[in-house]
Amino acid sequence: xxxxxxxxxxxxxxxxxxxxxxxxxxxxxxxxxxxxxxxxxxxxxxxxxxxxxxxxxxxxxxxxxxxxxxxxxxxxxxxxxxxxxxxxxxxxxxxxxxxxxxxxxxxxxxxxxxxxxxxxxxxxxxxxxxxxxxxxxxxxxxxxxxxxxxxxxxxxxxxxxxxxxxxxxxxxxxxxxxxxxxxxxxxxxxxxxxxxxxxxxxxxxxxxxxxxxxxxxxxxxxxxxxxxxxxxxxxxxxxxxxxxxxxxxxxxxxxxxxxxxxxxxxxxxxxxxxxxxxxxxxxxxxxxxxxxxxxxxxxxxxxxxxxxxxxxxxxxxxxxxxxxxxxxxxxxxxxxx
Amino acid sequence: xxxxxxxxxxxxxxxxxxxxxxxxxxxxxxxxxxxxxxxxxxxxxxxxxxxxxxxxxxxxxxxxxxxxxxxxxxxxxxxxxxxxxxxxxxxxxxxxxxxxxxxxxxxxxxxxxxxxxxxxxxxxxxxxxxxxxxxxxxxxxxxxxxxxxxxxxxxxxxxxxxxxxxxxxxxxxxxxxxxxxxxxxxxxxxxxxxxxxxxxxxxxxxxxxxxxxxxxxxxxxxxxxxxxxxxxxxxxxxxxxxxxxxxxxxxxxxxxxxxxxxxxxxxxxxxxxxxxxxxxxxxxxxxxxxxxxxxxxxxxxxxxxxxxxxxxxxxxxxxxxxxxxxxxxxxxxxxxxxxxxxxxxxxxxxxxxxxxxxxxxxxxxxxxxxxxxxxxxxxxxxxxxxxxxxxxxxxxxxxxxxxxxxxxxx
Numbered sequence: 001x002x003x004x005x006x007x008x009x010x011x012x013x014x015x016x017x018x019x020x021x022x023x024x025x026x027x028x029x030x031x032x033x034x035x036x037x038x039x040x041x042x043x044x045x046x047x048x049x050x051x052x053x054x055x056x057x058x059x060x061x062x063x064x065x066x067x068x069x070x071x072x073x074x075x076x077x078x079x080x081x082x083x084x085x086x087x088x089x090x091x092x093x094x095x096x097x098x099x100x101x102x103x104x105x106x107x108x109x110x111x112x113x114x115x116x117x118x119x120x121x122x123x124x125x126x127x128x129x130x131x132x133x134x135x136x137x138x139x140x141x142x143x144x145x146x147x148x149x150x151x152x153x154x155x156x157x158x159x160x161x162x163x164x165x166x167x168x169x170x171x172x173x174x175x176x177x178x179x180x181x182x183x184x185x186x187x188x189x190x191x192x193x194x195x196x197x198x199x200x201x202x203x204x205x206x207x208x209x210x211x212x213x214x215x216x217x218x219x220x221x222x223x224x225x226x227x228x229x230x231x232x233x234x235x236x237x238x239x240x241x242x243x244x245x246x247x248x249x250x251x252x253x254x255x256x257x258x259x260x261x262x263x264x265x266x267x268x269x270x271x272x273x274x275x276x277x278x279x280x281x282x283x284x285x286x287x288x289x290x291x292x293x294x295x296x297x298x299x300x301x302x303x304x305x306x307x308x309x310x311x312x313x314x315x316x317x318x319x320x321x322x323x324x325x326x327x328x329x330x331x332x333x334x335x336x337x
Numbered sequence: 338x339x340x341x342x343x344x345x346x347x348x349x350x351x352x353x354x355x356x357x358x359x360x361x362x363x364x365x366x367x368x369x370x371x372x373x374x375x376x377x378x379x380x381x382x383x384x385x386x387x388x389x390x391x392x393x394x395x396x397x398x399x400x401x402x403x404x405x406x407x408x409x410x411x412x413x414x415x416x417x418x419x420x421x422x423x424x425x426x427x428x429x430x431x432x433x434x435x436x437x438x439x440x441x442x443x444x445x446x447x448x449x450x451x452x453x454x455x456x457x458x459x460x461x462x463x464x465x466x467x468x469x470x471x472x473x474x475x476x477x478x479x480x481x482x483x484x485x486x487x488x489x490x491x492x493x494x495x496x497x498x499x500x501x502x503x504x505x506x507x508x509x510x511x512x513x514x515x516x517x518x519x520x521x522x523x524x525x526x527x528x529x530x531x532x533x534x535x536x537x538x539x540x541x542x543x544x545x546x547x548x549x550x551x552x553x554x555x556x557x558x559x560x561x562x563x564x565x566x567x568x569x570x571x572x573x574x575x576x577x578x579x580x581x582x583x584x585x586x587x588x589x590x591x592x593x594x595x596x597x598x599x600x601x602x603x604x605x606x607x608x609x610x611x612x613x614x615x616x617x618x619x620x621x622x623x624x625x626x627x628x629x630x631x632x633x634x635x636x637x638x639x640x641x642x643x644x645x646x647x648x649x650x651x652x653x654x655x656x657x658x659x660x661x662x663x664x665x666x667x668x669x670x671x672x673x674x675x676x677x678x679x680x681x682x683x684x685x686x687x688x689x690x691x692x693x694x695x696x697x698x699x700x701x702x703x704x705x706x707x708x709x710x711x712x713x714x715x716x717x718x719x720x721x722x723x724x725x726x727x728x729x730x731x732x733x734x735x736x737x738x739x740x741x742x743x744x745x746x747x
Contacts, residue, residue: 025537051537057567062526062560069530069544072515073465075537089556096520097527103729105508105516106498110732142730165732210735254735 004200005192006177009151010040010116013158014078016204018048021076024162026053028063028080028116037082038118038177064090064115068098071111076162084119084171085128091136098167099142114161114168120228120275121312121321122175122185130312132227132276137169138253138285144168144209145252149176149230150197153250156207164209173227181228182235183323212256214263218245221269221300221334223327224260224286226252229273232324240328242335244271252282260286261293268299269334273327278306300337303330349588355656359663366668369396369615370403377628381607388598388608391642394617399678405621407459411685417458417616418680420478421450421673422695426702427473427483431490431504434706435651439714440490440504446471448646448664451616451672452547452577454478459623460545465535467515467528467546470505471577479512484705492720493713499721499728522548522555525574529565529636532572536633543571543630545623550597550640551582551590558600565636566604572636573626576600577613579645584658601638613643614669616676644669723747 004012017024026041032055035042044053056063060081067077081087087094094115102110121130137145144166148154154172161168175181179189192198216234220243223233230248237244245263249255264270270290272283283304290302305322313320353359372392375384394406401408409417428445435443446453453474460466466475476486488495490504498508508516515531518524528546535542548558553576565572576597580587590597601608607629611622619641626637644667648655680686713719724747727738734742 057563059560059563061556062564065523065526065557065560066530066533066564069467069527069532070534070537071530072527073531073534073538075534092520093523093526093557097518097523101516102732104498104502104506104518105510106501107729108497108508108510109516144731254731254737257736 002200002202003193003198004151005179005198006148006151006154006172007039009155009200010158010172011042011044012200013155014041014044015047017078017159017162018044018052020204023075024078025051025075026078026080027056029056029058029082031055031080036080038174040116041080060086060090061093064093064098067113068093068101068111071113072101072109076112078114078116078162081115081117083129084117084133085131087117087133094137094143095140099140102166103142110165111167112165114158114170116158116170116172118174119171120173120175121317122181122228124314124317126314127311132274132307134171134252135276135280135282138282142166143253145171146209146250147171147173147226147252148250149173149227149248150180150195151192151200152197153207153213155200156205157209157250159204160206160209163206171227175228176231180231183232183321184235185318207250210251210254210256212250212259213248214245214259215248216244216246218243218267220244220267221271221331222247222263222267223331224249224270224272226250226274229275229322232322233273233327235324236327236331239324240331242328242331244331255289257289257293260290264290264294265297268297270294270298270302271305271327271330271334272302273305273322275307275322277309278304279309281306300334303334305330349586349593351586351588351659353660353663355658355660357660359660359666361666361668364668365391367391367393369393372403372405374404374625377625378632378634379607381601381605384607385602388596388602388610391610391612392618392622393612393615394621395615395675395679399675399682401617401679405618407617407621407624409617409620411680411683413458414676414680414685417454417478418673418676419694419698420454420457420474421616421676423483423698423702424450424454424474424477425673426698427477427486430702430706431487432651434490434714439710439716441715442504442651443490444470444505444650445647446473448671449577449579449613449643450474451619452575452613452641452643455616455619456545456623459620460627461542463513463542465513465515465528465531465542465544467524467531467544468517469521469524469547469549469552469577470517470519471549472547473505473507476507476509476512476514479514481509481512481514483702484709487706487709488712491709491712491714493709494719494721495709495712496721499725521552522557524548525561526557526564528574529561529570529572532565532570533568536571541631543573543627545573545575547575547577549582550576550578550587550592551585553597553600554590562600562604562606562638566606569633569635571630571633573623573630574636574638576638576640577643578640579643581645581649581659583649583653596640598638598640606636606638608638608640610640610642612669613641614672614675616672617679642669
């Protein structure tokens, strides 16, 4: 199997689905001839034709709305929003329309759309190229929210998202497009080729939605993470010496409660980490779920490690980013409790 | 040089308010039949004058005149008349049901029936409509049962939408009627997307959407026109200019300095301005735009110039913001009266036949209402089972909704 980075794996997923299903089509800003600012759609227009992968005007509300119309017709559009930070002009179409069309029509209409968008910080993108808005989608009834953390999952999850008959928000952690960045910004990032999960099968395969993966087994503390933070948590486990069990959620809603509960019941401790701002972040939901399901197994308070409640600061990027040191400290505090 | 004139903030005001005399002298009413009808493949830039005129077919004597006369057979005309009359009778009945506390809310389409009914007859049944909340005439003209519409309004056990939507927010895939949203204008770019999908698949169906003049101020209106123009979508985009958005006159939506049809010009789309109370003119415009779309010449924006005879909904009192007699001063008449007069003039209808049909329709609506109310109203009776509240959020119910359904006792 070829070694692929996240970009190549996502490209391979799109290629496989264009090949397989004539109802799949791709559009978004700069995704056609040029192949996208992050190159995820590179070569797809040339290979599959201009009506299968084309450029859209700079109008996220229009992109999402037209995708909804296409989905209602019976197509499976995959649209790219160039940065998650640009998705807000389309938020009304996502929340009031896309998420509810199956419900409000009592199943008469549905919209099998995938919205792909790069998110997260670590690239010195400032306020408008760094945000992690996942909680704005997990809070909306009817949306499936997916975040991959490695090339293998990225491809399999994207194919599952496209094949899903429900709308999917597919957030791509852009900091790990090219390698499993672990939060050590002062060290070079290893390329994906050296990582076992860069082995990406050719052609069609799926990674199921709604299923978490245990990426590191451990006995002492459960760490619930997704996206870039999976790799930061693994570094923290290594550096703290705490035998942490790292759970990569992969799908945020519907969340894999069984895997979470089994892990926390085993370890008795739980840390939750995400890049997004702390207050009302998805970590708050995870914290409540763990408390509701595992209270009598907990031996320490649940702790959240997250972005501070400020806009994403340009020059203080690494003071803002919840790096391995902050997670390691949280693990040690949990062990001392 | 500094500007030494004091700057003024302009806030548009309607010509008349409650207590003042209603007058529409500023409304341009050209004679019927004088507007030219270009070929349906004409270049948008060559026909911009259509956006500033008013396409009218029925003259003051009820005759059909001019190049836009669609020359419909009497059977189609009678069908249109019946559907408009049924829509009005249905509206009256359901409005009263709200006043009796049997439904939570209602919106009438009185005076605007032609903007839906003429379309339903001009389009193919398979064409997809993305309506706003005042196009009940489409469903009625397409033969959707008023019993189902009533059950939707009552949110009872036979409501096809399982009690999930406000009254009048109907939906019927098989009748090409997209689920209505309460967020205004969202359906406009969705219709464009549907049309693009139809073109992508090499289908022959087109999409049609309706929006109020008030909602043209939304960004979605711009998205729809822009995307429709860029990708040459086979779609007809209608602005129903009924002069009022709840209490805001059309000037607040930007109608003071230009027409809504003229919005099309900057996008390189044809913009037609049509007498929306003239059944034949609406039919003819729909036919022109549909011909254009079906031949791959792209989208058309149509302003249907009409008047909202009643309040916005059951929740507002129009007497608080416009003169009580404003409707009487409206210069374009009533769509049902005008079509009736035309049919009588053709010798294809009579006062007696009209009377009989009106009675028949009133009886049908009353009887159907009895049947629907026997199932349930907001006051009581059979509702959809509670457990259905948790269905259709996702295709398959995830664990958290199953758990919540149990907690809710369903």
